[in-house]
Amino acid sequence: MLALIMENITIVQAITLSIAVVGAVLGIINTWHSLDVSRVKLKVRPAHAIPVGAVIPALTFCIEVTNLSTFAVTVCDVGVFYHGTDRRGSFVNPFLLDGGKWPRRLEPRSSVTVYGERPESLPNQRIKCAYARTQCGVTETGTSPALKQIARGTQ
Numbered sequence: 638m639l640a641l642i643m644e645n646i647t648i649v650q651a652i653t654l655s656i657a658v659v660g661a662v663l664g665i666i667n668t669w670h671s672l673d674v675s676r677v678k679l680k681v682r683p684a685h686a687i688p689v690g691a692v693i694p695a696l697t698f699c700i701e702v703t704n705l706s707t708f709a710v711t712v713c714d715v716g717v718f719y720h721g722t723d724r725r726g727s728f729v730n731p732f733l734l735d736g737g738k739w740p741r742r743l744e745p746r747s748s749v750t751v752y753g754e755r756p757e758s759l760p761n762q763r764i765k766c767a768y769a770r771t772q773c774g775v776t777e778t779g780t781s782p783a784l785k786q787i788a789r790g791t792q
Contacts, residue, residue, distance in 0.1 A: 681779030683767035713740035
């Protein structure tokens with residue numbers, strides 16, 4: 638069947654078809670890129686914090702939030718989610734080393750590290766992941782070996 642079709646196609650028609658296929662593929666790629674650029678993208682990375690110097694010794698946990706979007710976003714809530722429930726452990730009064738304000742507006746490719754006390758697991762519910770929520774309602778999650786270690790109860 639394909640051989641029969643190929644016999645009836647001229648070189649001009651083949652070139653036209655090739656250009657149309659390339660145009661369709663580029664249109665799909667451009668649409669995907671446009672949708673991807675307009676999305677909120679945050680990297681959430683929980684870690685151990687080691688208090689050194691004149692800081693509060695209870696601050697042994699931190700969550701670093703990096704804005705990977707092409708536009709500024711405001712992070713208004715960070716904390717941890719628990720397995721098997723919709724409950725979360727939120728940093729109510731987060732500590733920022735730079736003394737900046739909370740909630741924090743993050744420009745593209747900038748980050749903030751929020752410090753707090755080590756989160757405790759709830760009865761029969763272990764820590765699942767860390768999260769960051771923006772003022773526009775987008776929630777991103779992240780995990781790390783440090784958070785897995787905290788969830789197991791070791792340090």
